[in-house]
Amino acid sequence: MAPKGFTLLEMIFVVMVITIVGTMTFINVADQREAERWELTRARLVLLRNAMVGDEGAIDNSGQRTNFGFHGDIGRLPASLQELVTNVNALPAFSHTTTANVVRGWRGPYLTEMTTQSWDYDKDAWGVALTYNQTKEPPEVASGGSDKTLSGTVTAGYGRDIVVKFPHEHTSGTVSGFVLDGAKELSSQAVRLRYPVAGVL
Numbered sequence: 001m002a003p004k005g006f007t008l009l010e011m012i013f014v015v016m017v018i019t020i021v022g023t024m025t026f027i028n029v030a031d032q033r034e035a036e037r038w039e040l041t042r043a044r045l046v047l048l049r050n051a052m053v054g055d056e057g058a059i060d061n062s063g064q065r066t067n068f069g070f071h072g073d074i075g076r077l078p079a080s081l082q083e084l085v086t087n088v089n090a091l092p093a094f095s096h097t098t099t100a101n102v103v104r105g106w107r108g109p110y111l112t113e114m115t116t117q118s119w120d121y122d123k124d125a126w127g128v129a130l131t132y133n134q135t136k137e138p139p140e141v142a143s144g145g146s147d148k149t150l151s152g153t154v155t156a157g158y159g160r161d162i163v164v165k166f167p168h169e170h171t172s173g174t175v176s177g178f179v180l181d182g183a184k185e186l187s188s189q190a191v192r193l194r195y196p197v198a199g200v201l
Helices: 008-053 069-074 114-116
Strands: 095-097 102-104 129-133 142-144 162-165 180-182 185-188
Touching: 008 069, 008 142, 008 162, 069 102
Parallel strands: none
Antiparallel strands: 095 102, 129 142, 142 162, 180 185
């Protein structure tokens, strides 16, 4: 008796199973890749926000915040993302005024984490330019996600927009308190606050 071979129907069935398993594996790998790109872009946007307005979690041993970013040094948000990497507008160099105990001036680059990892600070993980709008209320930096289009609407999946906003509490503050002369509280005293505007007091 001659050995029995595969029938055409059995061969078609095997090819179909291999195709289905291969397609499912490809879809799973592609979906995982999109998830990684989405999370990487979101992390990059947070780094950009920290470079612009400082890292609120950077606290020294005495409990004082130590990182105020570009805005804290210059007194405004950057005009472009490039201003975080190079001093394109010839802002004053960083200095410390001991009489007023104020630090001011450009002390960049502010994106050391990004520039040392050799990726474009102004692009998302898909290689598309980020959108930075400092005039919007509140200011924001955004990516269109995997569909590479800013839709302005909430969509599902990795095509949804990735947006990091800069609320007012990141770019302004309230000062309150009282003036003491020794242990005695003084009433009706004027206090002058100094802060940098375009890097100058």
